[in-house]
Amino acid sequence: MPPPKNGHTYVIAHRGAHEGIPENSLPAYQKAIDLGCDFVEIDLRTTLDKQFVSVHNSSIDAYVDGKSGIIKDMNLAELKALAIGKKIAEEWQNTRIPTFEEILKLCQGKIGIYLDLKDADPSALLPLIRQYKMEENIVWFMHGNDEENISKVRQNCANCFPMPDPGKESNLKDVLTKYQPKVIASGMRNCSLSFSKTVHEQEAIVFVDESKNSLEDLKLEWTKMIEWGIDGIQTDKPEALIGFLKNLN
Incomplete structure (x- = not known):
């Protein structure tokens, strides 16, 4: 994994850099690239015709007016017909749901990819990942109790990075022992200085989701993460986080 681009902390753009841009869209991912983020977070789901798309919700209801439907019950052509950016601003009216290959x-x-495995079989994703030689540029977010999918990634891709989230800190040592991951995921409600130390003692790194909304509260939270030695921060405000990190140097 390459070193962070902005100081000592990886910047992970949650659903892309999506302020004023449709989330989980190619423009949001491109904006994250332009800003100099280290990773974009994507949410992978499987369509009815076994294609892979990045959509956070299980349905399309929140993204388009006057339409509803479940992702797994719709084929790719149906999903590609949806103008998911029109609700954000007129300039994004032609924005479409992206496929994993796109x-x-x-x-x-x-840029790296923080892959949130919502509804997709890792075994089916790996051929595409290998085609684009991205095995070492993707971290796979999965819950620590998702033994089936964690095992699929470990067994079928020796140089991939499964990234289990143990949930409560009391589960952390078991997850580290069982999977020996190089990366651990967490959220602020479960993270702590001792959590971070335990991960680092196992020669792994930890990526943490922020939990606040206002920029003022976020800066306090980012400061705490830095003090804990958190290695990567998943944020909805990547531009502000990059500025914050640069001011630390």
Whole structure:
């Protein structure tokens, strides 16, 4: 994994850099690249015709007016017909739901991918990842009790980075012992200085989701993360986080 671009902390753009841009869209991912983020977070789901798309919700209801439907019950052509950016601003009216392959093409050689495995089989994703030589540029977010999918990644891709989230700190040592991951995921409600120390003692790194909304509260939270030695921060405000990190140097 390459070193962070902005000081000592990886910047992970949650659903891309999506302030004023449709989330989980190619423009949001491109904006994260332009800002100099280290990773974009994507949410992978499987369509009815076994294609892979990045959509956070299980349905399309929140993204378009007057339409509803479950992602897994719709085929790719139906999803591609949806104008997911129109609700954000007129300039994004032609924005469409991206496929995993479109995301790989955009990100290859430019930015890493934080892959949130919502509804997709890792075994089916790996051929595409290998095609774009992105095995070492993707971290796979999975819950620590998702033994099936964590095992699929470990067994089928020796140089991939499964990133289990143990949930409560009391589960951390068991997850580290069982999977020996190089990366651990967490959220602020479960993280702590001792959590971070335990991960680092196992020669792994930890990526943490922020939990606040206002920029003032976020800066306090980012300061705490830095004090704890958190290695990567997943944020909805990547531009502000990059500025914050640069001011630390």
